Amino acid sequence: MSKIQQSLSNQKSFIAFVTANDPDLETTVQNVLALAEGGADLVEIGIPFSDPVADGPVIQKADVRALKDPNLPVDDIFEAVQKIRQQSDVPLAFLVYCNMVFQYGYDAFTAACAKYGVDGLIIPDLPYEEQGELTPYTKKHGIDLIPLVTSQSGDRIPRLVKGMTGFVYLVSSNGVTGQRSEEDFSQNLDQLVDSVRRATDLPIEIGFGIHSPEQANEMAALADGAIVGSACVAICEQYGRQAPAHLKDYAQEMVTAIRG
Amino acid sequence: MTNEKTGRFGQFGGQYVPETLIPELNRMAAAYEEAKQDPAFQHDYRELLANYANRPSLLYYAKNMTKDLGGAKIYLKREDLNHTGAHKINNVIGQALLAKRMGKKRLIAETGAGQHGVATATIAALFGFECDVYMGKEDTDRQQLNVYRMELLGATVHPVETGTKTLKDAVNAALQAYAANPDDIFYVMGSATGPHPYPSMVRNFQSVISEESKLQLQKAEGRLPDKVVACVGGGSNAIGSFAAYIDQPAVTLIGVEAAGKGLHSTDTAATIELGSTGIFHGMKSLFLQNKAGQINPVYSISAGLDYPGVGPEHAFLAATKRAKYVGITDDEAVGAFEYIAKQEGIIAAVESCHAIAYVQKLAPTLPKDEIIVCTVSGRGDKDVAAIAKYQGVEINE
Numbered sequence: 002m003s004k005i006q007q008s009l010s011n012q013k014s015f016i017a018f019v020t021a022n023d024p025d026l027e028t029t030v031q032n033v034l035a036l037a038e039g040g041a042d043l044v045e046i047g048i049p050f051s052d053p054v055a056d057g058p059v060i061q062k063a064d065v066r067a068l069k070d071p072n073l074p075v076d077d078i079f080e081a082v083q084k085i086r087q088q089s090d091v092p093l094a095f096l097v098y099c100n101m102v103f104q105y106g107y108d109a110f111t112a113a114c115a116k117y118g119v120d121g122l123i124i125p126d127l128p129y130e131e132q133g134e135l136t137p138y139t140k141k142h143g144i145d146l147i148p149l150v151t152s153q154s155g156d157r158i159p160r161l162v163k164g165m166t167g168f169v170y171l172v173s174s175n176g177v178t179g180q181r182s183e184e185d186f187s188q189n190l191d192q193l194v195d196s197v198r199r200a201t202d203l204p205i206e207i208g209f210g211i212h213s214p215e216q217a218n219e220m221a222a223l224a225d226g227a228i229v230g231s232a233c234v235a236i237c238e239q240y241g242r243q244a245p246a247h248l249k250d251y252a253q254e255m256v257t258a259i260r261g
Numbered sequence: 262m263t264n265e266k267t268g269r270f271g272q273f274g275g276q277y278v279p280e281t282l283i284p285e286l287n288r289m290a291a292a293y294e295e296a297k298q299d300p301a302f303q304h305d306y307r308e309l310l311a312n313y314a315n316r317p318s319l320l321y322y323a324k325n326m327t328k329d330l331g332g333a334k335i336y337l338k339r340e341d342l343n344h345t346g347a348h349k350i351n352n353v354i355g356q357a358l359l360a361k362r363m364g365k366k367r368l369i370a371e372t373g374a375g376q377h378g379v380a381t382a383t384i385a386a387l388f389g390f391e392c393d394v395y396m397g398k399e400d401t402d403r404q405q406l407n408v409y410r411m412e413l414l415g416a417t418v419h420p421v422e423t424g425t426k427t428l429k430d431a432v433n434a435a436l437q438a439y440a441a442n443p444d445d446i447f448y449v450m451g452s453a454t455g456p457h458p459y460p461s462m463v464r465n466f467q468s469v470i471s472e473e474s475k476l477q478l479q480k481a482e483g484r485l486p487d488k489v490v491a492c493v494g495g496g497s498n499a500i501g502s503f504a505a506y507i508d509q510p511a512v513t514l515i516g517v518e519a520a521g522k523g524l525h526s527t528d529t530a531a532t533i534e535l536g537s538t539g540i541f542h543g544m545k546s547l548f549l550q551n552k553a554g555q556i557n558p559v560y561s562i563s564a565g566l567d568y569p570g571v572g573p574e575h576a577f578l579a580a581t582k583r584a585k586y587v588g589i590t591d592d593e594a595v596g597a598f599e600y601i602a603k604q605e606g607i608i609a610a611v612e613s614c615h616a617i618a619y620v621q622k623l624a625p626t627l628p629k630d631e632i633i634v635c636t637v638s639g640r641g642d643k644d645v646a647a648i649a650k651y652q653g654v655e656i657n658e
């Protein structure tokens with residue numbers, strides 16, 4: 002069982018997200034540590050991209066803030082991970098667009114993940130059909146490639162999750178990341194969870210659009226936990242370099258709501 | 262090496278989009294495969310091309326240019342004479358028929374200069390689809406007339422404020438809208454770009470350009486052309502101009518990219534000449550990007566060529582050296598805009614003038630018994646004001 006799966010199997014889980022280099026890498030290190038201290042079971046670090054097609058306005062704006070210098074080297078982000086690792090062993094995953102991994106080199110990127118301590122990869126624009134070019138390297142270096150399942154997936158679900166490790170990222174609504182009202186969540190989410198459950202033993206974590214403790218509680222009750230992205234990034238946007246303390250409070254609040 | 266079924270052209274192509282879109286793209290690919298075999302679909306497509314879009318378009322012998330340049334014989338494939346004034350309509354008719362077949366109610370499209378947006382809004386009006394067009398804020402400001410045209414046709418135009426606020430960002434926004442509602446929407450892709458099945462499907466719908474030119478030239482000259490020249494943004498008019506000749510090795514295929522302020526400047530959109538392999542907008546292809554993999558801002562005077570990527574089949578034709586790609590600067594394109602107007606009485610789109618500018622260079626180097634077919638992808642009315650401004654002329658609209 003991978004480190005991520007282990008961490009998410011213990012209890013209902015809270016997964017948080019921040020964008021790297023928003024507004025600088027020092028703050029990112031502190032943000033991740035604060036979320037871990039607040040009780041996050043996994044922290045996703047977004048590698049900023051010029052064209053984050055799967056992300057809504059909040060995370061798009063974070064990517065713009067993070068890419069003041071568009072030449073930000075990916076190695077600087079690995080260095081930040083190294084600093085996090087000196088103080089915390091919270092499971093970490095990168096949310097990264099495929100081109101960033103491709104340019105770095107699939108082998109080199111996954112090797113660096115293993116070396117610096119990134120446990121998993123979430124690549125929104127690398128669907129099942131194209132994963133074969135990367136999986137030899139995630140396997141070689143022991144990195145979880147997280148499968149995404151949506152309300153569109155239907156009879157694809159068994160294929161999507163077969164042989165995968167880490168957890169299943171269940172996308173609760175179509176479209177992009179961002180805050181949503183109750184009505185926007187895909188209907189029949191419980192049926193979707195059931196279909197995934199039948200296909201795999203991996204923990205199922207629901208994400209896309211969750212922001213309030215009530216929603217998180219509801220989603221975690223349906224599955225094994227909740228993933229919260231835009232709401233964390235909104236805190237980063239509001240508080241900038243002072244975000245760590247606020248993220249810690251927020252994580253505590255969410256963890257309490259989720260674990261009851 | 263190319264595989265229509267999986268949308269691979271050598272290593273290029275593929276379907277690099279979020280899981281939300283994959284089932285719908287698979288349905289689209291299956292529906293298209295079926296439609297391709299269905300005589301009724303082919304009949305409807307040909308019928309609309311003939312009786313709505315005004316095809317076949319002329320293959321016009323450019324006598325004055327030929328004489329003036331003093332080399333190869335020049336024929337112009339006149340896509341500017343199509344209804345809505347560009348090649349874009351060929352593709353839109355095909356995709357809209359497919360949308361109808363799939364029971365869709367709403368068409369969405371991205372647009373740069375507005376040509377593809379206008380073509381989509383036009384067919385949406387004809388067929389009774391709802392229509393949303395995504396267009397970068399820079400471009401809605403530069404092309405207000407086309408925005409109003411689309412609105413006249415009943416479409417809603419969404420100015421896109423993210424990123425560089427141009428074509429690339431319009432594609433991002435259209436992909437996002439599509440992902441939010443894949444069951445109801447048909448995304449009419451404007452070029453031979455994006456995830457499978459678009460590159461093959463758009464190529465096939467645009468192939469009518471070279472199917473016609475091949476027959477027309479056969480009739481006029483009794484033979485194949487020596488060179489085929491077309492401008493390349495995403496690459497739809499070029500791939501359509503090449504398609505019928507790809508398996509004829511004697512025919513040289515030349516794609517002309519927008520070099521903007523020059524191949525040595527950063528203000529350029531010459532993707533094939535300067536780009537590197539990457540994964541973006543659903544495809545593995547060539548892109549203008551930095552070392553880390555961030556997509557570069559690009560530049561050309563022509564909003565239709567102002568795109569940091571290119572369709573995967575062009576990347577493949579370049580890699581296998583079946584086609585050759587060259588760059589033409591803003592200055593050269595504006596020169597060609599004026600040249601073809603004065604020589605032939607044709608006001609051609611500034612996109613197309615990139616191809617014309619290359620013909621101006623190429624023709625004099627070739628013997629008189631060679632033949633060039635150059636595609637005029639669109640008409641230039643939309644560009645008149647911008648060209649006047651470029652030349653420092655003030656006009657009151």
Ligand SMILES: Cc1ncc(COP(=O)(O)O)c(C=O)c1O
Binds near residue numbers: 377638640
């Ligand atoms: C007249 C004209 N030509 C060419 C293009 C470039 O597109 P493509 O390379 O797909 O033909 C455009 C795009 O807007 C256009 O309007």
